[in-house]
Amino acid sequence: xxxxxxxxxxxxxxxxxxxxxxxxxxxxxxxxxxxxxxxxxxxxxxxxxxxxxxxxxxxxxxxxxxxxxxxxxxxxxxxxxxxxxxxxxxxxxxxxxxxxxxxxxxxxxxxxxxxxxxxxxxxxxxxxxxxxxxxxxxxxxxxxxxxxxxxxxxxxxxxxxxxxxxxxxxxxxxxxxxxxxxxxxxxxxxxxxxxxxxxxxxxxxxxxxxxxxxxxxxxxxxxxxxxxxxxxxxxxxxxxxxxxxxxxxxxxxxxxxxxxxxxxxxxxxxxxxxxxxxxxxxxxxxxxxxxxxxxxxxxxxxxxxxxxxxxxxxxxxxxxxxxxxxxxxxxxxxxxxxxxxxxxxxxxxxxxxxxxxxxxxxxxxxxxxxxxxxxxxxxxxxxxxxxxxxxxxxxxxxxxxxxxxxxxxxxxxx
Numbered sequence: 019x020x021x022x023x024x025x026x027x028x029x030x031x032x033x034x035x036x037x038x039x040x041x042x043x044x045x046x047x048x049x050x051x052x053x054x055x056x057x058x059x060x061x062x063x064x065x066x067x068x069x070x071x072x073x074x075x076x077x078x079x080x081x082x083x084x085x086x087x088x089x090x091x092x093x094x095x096x097x098x099x100x101x102x103x104x105x106x107x108x109x110x111x112x113x114x115x116x117x118x119x120x121x122x123x124x125x126x127x128x129x130x131x132x133x134x135x136x137x138x139x140x141x142x143x144x145x146x147x148x149x150x151x152x153x154x155x156x157x158x159x160x161x162x163x164x165x166x167x168x169x170x171x172x173x174x175x176x177x178x179x180x181x182x183x184x185x186x187x188x189x190x191x192x193x194x195x196x197x198x199x200x201x202x203x204x205x206x207x208x209x210x211x212x213x214x215x216x217x218x219x220x221x222x223x224x225x226x227x228x229x230x231x232x233x234x235x236x237x238x239x240x241x242x243x244x245x246x247x248x249x250x251x252x253x254x255x256x257x258x259x260x261x262x263x264x265x266x267x268x269x270x271x272x273x274x275x276x277x278x279x280x281x282x283x284x285x286x287x288x289x290x291x292x293x294x295x296x297x298x299x300x301x302x303x304x305x306x307x308x309x310x311x312x313x314x315x316x317x318x319x320x321x322x323x324x325x326x327x328x329x330x331x332x333x334x335x336x337x338x339x340x341x342x343x344x345x346x347x348x349x350x351x352x353x354x355x356x357x358x359x360x361x362x363x364x365x366x367x368x369x370x371x372x373x374x375x376x377x378x379x380x381x382x383x384x385x386x387x388x389x390x391x392x393x394x395x396x397x398x399x400x401x402x403x404x405x406x407x408x409x410x411x412x413x414x415x416x417x418x419x420x421x422x423x424x425x426x427x428x429x430x431x432x
Contacts, residue, residue, distance in 0.1 A: 019051070019052040019053060019079050019080060019190060020052075020053050020054075020055055020077065020078050020079050020080070021047055021052050021053065021054045021055070021078055021079070021080040021081070021082060022054070022055065022056040022057075022058060022074040022077065022078035022080075022081050022082070023039075023040045023043050023044065023054060023056070023057050023058070023081075023082045023083075023084070024058045024059075024060060024067075024070055024071070024074060024081060024082070024083050024084075025037050025039055025040055025057070025058070025059045025060070025083075025084050025085060025169075026059075026060055026061075026062065026067060026083060026084065026085040026086040026094075026095050026169070027059075027061070027062060027085040027086065027169055028061035028062045028063075028092075030059045030061075030085075031059060031060075031061050037057070037059060038171055039084040039085075039167075039169070039171060039174055040057045040059075040084070042171070042174075042175055042178075043082055043084070043178065044057075046178060046179070046182075046183065048196070048198070048241070049196045049198060050183065050186060050187070050192055050196060051192060051194055051196050051243060052080065052186070052190075052192075055077065055078070056074070056077065056078070058070050058073075058074065062086065062092035062093075062094065064094050064097070064098050067086075067094065067095065067098045068098055068101075068102060071098070071099070071102055072102075075162055078162070079161070079162060079163065080162070080163045080165070080186075081162065081163070081164050081165070082165045082166075082167065083095050083099070083164070083165070083166045083167065084167050084168070084169050084174055085168070085169030086098075086169065087135065087152035087154070087166060087167075087168050087169070088135060088152060088168075088169075089129075089131040089132045089134050089135050089151075089152075090131065093134075095166055096137060096138070096139060096155070096166055099139065099164060099166065100139055100140075103139070103159050103164070105139045105140045105141065105142075105157075105159075106139075106140040107137040107138065107139065107140070108137065108138060108139075108140050109133070109136050109137060109138075110136050110137070110138045110144050110153055111136075112144075112146075113135070113136040113138070113144070113146075113147070113151075113152075113153045114133060114136035116147075116151070117132055117133070117135060117136055117151050120151065132151070135151045135152040135153075136151075136152075136153070138153060138155045139155050139157055139164075139166075141157055142155035142156060142157035143155065143156045143157065143185055145165075145167070145177050145178075145181040145182055145185070146177070146180075146181060147168060147173055147177055148176060148177070148180075149172055149173045149176055149177070150168055150170060150172070150173035152168050152173075154166055154167045154168060154174075154177050154178075154181070154182065156182070156185050156189075158189065163186075163189060163190075165182060165185070165186075167182065194243050194244065194245055195243070195244055195245060195246065195247045195250050196241060196242075196243055196250075197241070197242045197243075197244075197247065197250035197251060197253075197254055198239060198240065198241045198242075199239075199240045199254050199258065199272065199273070200237050200238070200239050200240075200272060200273045200274075201237065201238045201240065201258065201261065201262075201269055201272060202235060202236075202237050202269065202270055202271045202272065202273075202275060202276075203235065203236045203237065203238070203265065203268040203269050203270070204234070204235050204236075204268060204270055204277060204418060204419075204421075204422045205267075205268045205419075205422055206236065206265060206268040207231075207236070208229055208231040208236045211229060211236050211238075211265060211268070212229055214264050214265050215227070215238075215261060215264060215265070218257070218260060218261065224242060224243055224244075224253065225240045225241055225242035225253050225254055225257045226240070226241045227239075227240055227257065227261075228241070233411075233414060233415075234411075234414065234415040234418055235277075235418070238261065240254050240257050240258060242254045242257075270422065270425055277418050277421035277422060277425070278306045278307055278309075278310060278421055279310055280421070280425060281307065281421045281424050281425060281428075282307060282310050282312065282313055282316060284424075284425055284428040284429075285316040285424075285428065286312070286315055286316055287428075288428055289365075290316065290364075290365040290366055290428070291316050291317070291318045291362075291363075291364040291365050291366070292307075292316060292317060292318065292364050292365070292366050292367070292368060292424070293317075293318045293319055293320050293358045293359055293361070293362035293363075293364035293366075293367050293368075294320035294321075294358065294367070294368050294369070294370070294420075295320060295321050295323050295333055295354040295355065295357070295358035295367065295368070295369040295370070295390075296320060296321070296322050296323065296369075296370050297322075297323050297324055297329070297345065297354075297369075297370055297371040297372070298370055298371060298372045298373065298374045298387065298412070298413060298416060299370045299413050299416055299417050299420075300322055300324060300413070301320070301322045302413055302414070302417050303320075303368070303370065303416075303417040303420055303421075304317065304319075304320045306417060318362040318363060318364040319362045320358060320362070321333055321358055321361075323354065326340050326345055329345060329350070329354065333353070333354055333357045333358060333361070334353070334357045335350055335353050335354065335357070339353070344380040344381075344382075345371055345379075345380065346371055346372055346373055346379055346380050346382045346386055346388065347371075347388065348388055348400045348402065350371055350388070351369045351370075351371050351388035351389065351390035351400045352369075352390050352392070352398050352400050354367075354369035354371060354390055355367040355368055355369035355390030355391060355392035355398055355400075356390075356392040356398055359392045359393075359394070365393065365394050366391065366392065366393045366394070366424070366427070367390070367391075367392040368389065368390065368391055368392075368420050368423075368424060369388075369389065369390035369392075370387070370388075370389055370416055370417070370420060371387070371388050371390075372385075372386050372387030372388055372403070372412075372416065373385065373386045373387070373412075374409045374412045374413050374416075375408075375409045375412060376409055384409070384412065385403075385404055385405040385406050385407075385412055386402075386403075386404060387402070387403040387404075387405055387412070387416050387419075388400055388401070388402055388403070389401045389403065389416065389419055389420050389423055391423055391424065391427055393427060399423075399427070401419070401423055403416070403419055
């Protein structure tokens with residue numbers, strides 16, 4: 019099965035919104051074992067949409083459309099498809115009743131053009147819209163299956179998940195199970211990870227191994243196909259074990275986990291609390307932690323010590339140290355971590371000091387960073403980093419390295 023996704027809407031071409039629908043559908047179709055070879059975006063123009071469909075018909079067994087099902091004149095997807103396939107548009111009475119009930123419920127007058135949203139292709143399977151008005155639809159004509167979905171992600175995603183997937187499984191007898199697992203890595207680059215796993219990647223067949231670089235991170239998506247879900251899981255477990263034997267120290271989590279959610283989780287498991295002294299990160303580290311539900315159980319507080327005056331007067335870094343070693347130094351990072359831990363009564367203190375750029379500071383180039391980790395009853399560790407990228411890149415990666423070092427510390431026991 020080869021699929022093409024056609025996103026309809028001039029706002030996509032103008033850059034007003036990102037095409038997140040195509041990303042979501044590609045992920046969903048991959049899990050069903052359906053290959054997506056092309057993404058197409060076309061504006062609200064019937065002639066250009068018709069051209070896009072004509073091309074897609076030559077290279078896809080399944081064509082999915084998002085957008086253009088609404089009540090206005092520029093919503094023209096189903097009208098164009100109806101004309102191309104020689105099908106009438108008919109009213110789906112259930113959808114019409116739901117639309118009428120919405121306007122009654124909200125005490126608003128229903129304009130005549132809203133009835134357009136209840137039109138579906140004659141003979142199509144109707145996909146209910148439980149989060150909006152316009153239903154989706156799917157039908158097969160001359161060996162090609164067409165699926166029309168609404169554009170708003172809050173409507174499209176639940177519709178496809180609940181009804182679209184079921185239609186495709188039934189229409190194409192998709193009995194094979196597709197099981198995926200994402201391994202998340204930090205502290206190793208994409209090229210180094212790929213080199214370490216080159217023979218496994220070259221020999222892949224089932225499961226497949228797909229690397230993807232992110233913002234200072236790398237993920238591996240493992241995908242196994244099998245009619246038996248338990249057997250697919252066994253294949254994933256074997257492949258994961260082979261990968262972790264080589265690069266396991268860099269793997270911090272799975273699927274949708276982040277360094278920050280994992281840090282909160284591990285702190286809770288150990289019963290530790292944390293406090294942070296942030297210079298170049300400017301509070302971004304604690305902002306990310308406290309955005310996670312339940313962070314109050316482990317986050318004590320912190321200080322944004324952006325200036326030397328705050329480092330000295332609030333966090334007790336002696337002026338002579340700042341004059342000799344500087345704020346961008348191992349001794350400064352050490353004291354910041356130790357003193358913020360004591361000040362906030364936390365089990366662990368973490369500090370960030372360095373040069374985000376774009377200009378050098380104290381003779382250090384941008385990307386020079388020190389991260390201090392002070393744990394109650396242990397010797398303080400200070401990690402020196404040399405990072406690259408923009409000012410924002412350096413700040414974000416610094417905070418992520420802080421999580422990574424914290425996770426290593428938490429895993430060390432004691």
